Amino acid sequence: MRILIRGAGDLATGIASRLYHGGHQIIMTEIAVPLTVRRMVAFSRAVYEGRAEVEDMTGILVHSMEEANAVIQDGDIPIIVDEKAEIVQKYKPDVIVDAILAKKNLGTRMTDAPFVIGVGPGFTAGLDCHCVVETKRGHTLGMVLYDGSAIPNTGVPGNIGGFTTERLIRAGGNGLIEPVASIGDMVEKGQVVAVTGGQKVYAQMSGIVRGMLQPGVQVWKNLKIGDIDARCEKFHCFTISDKARSIGGGVLEAVTGFENIRNKYAIVVLAAGRSLRFGGENKLLTTVSGKPLYEHTLARLEGFWDFSRFVVTGYHEIEKRAEELGMHSVINLEPELGISHSIQMGLKACLEENPDIQGVLFSVCDQPKLHPATIQRLLNTAGLHKGQIICTANQGRPGNPVLWDRKFFPKLMSLSGDNGGKQIMAEIPEKIRYVEAHAKELHDIDYKSDISDLDYRE
CATH class of the missing domain: 3.90.550.10 (Spore Coat Polysaccharide Biosynthesis Protein SpsA; Chain A)
Structure with a gap:
């Protein structure tokens, strides 16, 4: 099936992995300046690097439907800067997956494609999409909801290794980011891990840097610019997360269900x-x-x-x-x-x-x-x-x-x-x-x- 995924962050890339390996044809859209923290496992990186390798998949930046078709023919995934997903008019997808993860609906409608999936909070099944996939960690993670909405955003990050808010790295000031620590580095609590707008940013816990924004991006105070993982598994920094795979599994289930009745x-x-x-x-x-x-x-x-x-x-x-x-x-x-x-x-x-x-x-x-x-x-x-x-x-x-x-x-x-x-x-x-x-x-x-x-x- 032809599938359009809005967003190309780490969770959207986990969704793409499930669909790609299920044999579906995919195009992903992104904004001009992605702010993906876990960029080493996200196709959004292709926007500023031209291409991105994630596990056994390759995402390639394209600028037109013609270029996208060529990438698809080669068995890869086209990434296009298209904030409003206007490529829908030419691509005519069978399924649209809104995986922007904005915690609200930025314009997706149930009539945009034969089947529309909303990922996370901000969508209501039967109102602006055909189904919603739960993104909150816990017993219902990855569940496909054909009635109602996902659990509202609490503002508190999920618990990983016994830590929640401490694992986030947030900008200390407005301005450009200059990472001091790289993804995969071990850091100690209190260590300087980045500089934002001239302000030093300190780690709130010890662990491994799992995510960090790319250098030179304009950020603002308190923006999430990175995260630290107490489990200290370097492998986790460069592979799709359990959460992303679970959400991707829910999307694949929904797509397969639609195929079954179409x-x-x-x-x-x-x-x-x-x-x-x-x-x-x-x-x-x-x-x-x-x-x-x-x-x-x-x-x-x-x-x-x-x-x-x-x-x-x-x-x-x-x-x-x-x-x-x-x-x-x-x-x-x-x-x-x-x-x-x-x-x-x-x-x-x-x-x-x-x-x-x-x-x-x-x-x-x-x-x-x-x-x-x-x-x-x-x-x-x-x-x-x-x-x-x-x-x-x-x-x-x-x-x-x-x-x-x-x-x-x-x-x-x-x-x-x-x-x-x-x-x-x-x-x-x-x-x-x-x-x-x-x-x-x-x-x-x-x-x-x-x-x-x-x-x-x-």
Whole structure:
């Protein structure tokens, strides 16, 4: 797969190592003046040295997509100075990994690529990325989160060899850095290890210098310019860390999971109902939290633009908006035939586009609180449990959306009237797997009184 990694520091390089050895094609972006402390194990070093060797990999500085392609053809990794990752337009990656590690999102969006991974704090799965990889040392390091965010930044470095804040080397003043100690040197507590802006910087502990900024970089007081490791293993200074490998493993897991579902599933939104319980009005066009009810569902599908998405509707407004968002419209002018007719129209459209499709996720259009993270988890679960029905639920109560494996397509095509998939599911409960969702997500709007519920106000 084509993968773009934003950032080329030591953790990003650990991610690149996992993906590179997994056979993926990689481009990494960096800023013009990298401030990577563990630079001997970071491809960011290529920005000012032209190339960087890290273990058995080579990163080479490039200035264009053409140069990047040449480096990729040679089996190496191109590094480009591109703070805003504008090369995305030409590279068109399958996956973007934001590994800038800024502790906040600097502009990455869930719609930037078919699959977007946020690394560390500052990202929320389903909001600005498809998943988040945990970076905090401890039991959950490297865990892939498909719902929620990573543990917030505490400002306290992880414990290595019994030390936390003491192991950091920080600038004593504003100005250029002049390292006194080199990476791999043994130092004692109180020893001068660098000069910044004319101010001497002293080691706060004894150990081996594991990281130090390159000479001549403009720094400011209290900036992290190096670190010391009490374990005193020189090998650690020049190889990817356990933390970076763990985070890289999480990213590789997420990428592999995406590969497992890509081009195998479609999404169908059912939006052709007659709103009989809504007092005769079209509930899907009713304003809820500042926009038409149907817009909530369509908006939540924007991040899944790499999947085939169909909207079954008889309403021009919905058809027009769906097509603006790159979705296919299936026109149902006979809503009186019941939901079974809409299901079958949507399923036929999916099969016409891809006869070998593995499954179809059916979503209704009146659940304004449905979260994109739940849709992602349904797709992931289907990829792991082929031949089964994947259904959302809250504390044992099933709801929508539901993802149907192709094994059950004949049963869906045999439905009639206003009968949906519930009757099929009732016959084969052993074939159902449930994905837990919040109760608000599963609650649909059937009556006007439902809209006045405070839970639906943004």
